[in-house]
Amino acid sequence: MANFLLAPNRPNPEKNSSYECGEEALDQGSIQFNLRFYIIGLIFLIFEVEILFLFPWATVFAEKELIEASSSWGWFAFAEALIFVAILALGLAYVWKKGGLEWVKTEVVPLDKDMGIPEIQYEKVNQKYS
16 A cells, blocks of 8 residues: 555556567467367376375385385385376376377368469468468
């Protein structure tokens, strides 16, 4: 509140303009991305978080005193970790089978009709956007 009362307020077009990384904005910031960006990002995030659950297991499993205290403790912890990794592998296989990891590429389709525009102009446009 004190900052609002004491600080000078002199807005101008330069201060109110948005920028990104020191560059002036050329277009709107809300452009549409391919949905695959989000899907693959979410799949990566899910598997990354699930793999983090192995670190506490590895820390406890590495303590020799716990394993020597009970003969079945080491095998039980190892079996739990294998089951966990198997479930992750099944999830990865499911996503792979459903095509969640496939990337859809756009194809440049050449025009069959003669529009009276030289072919070199089409090639320049295709090079610019490819």
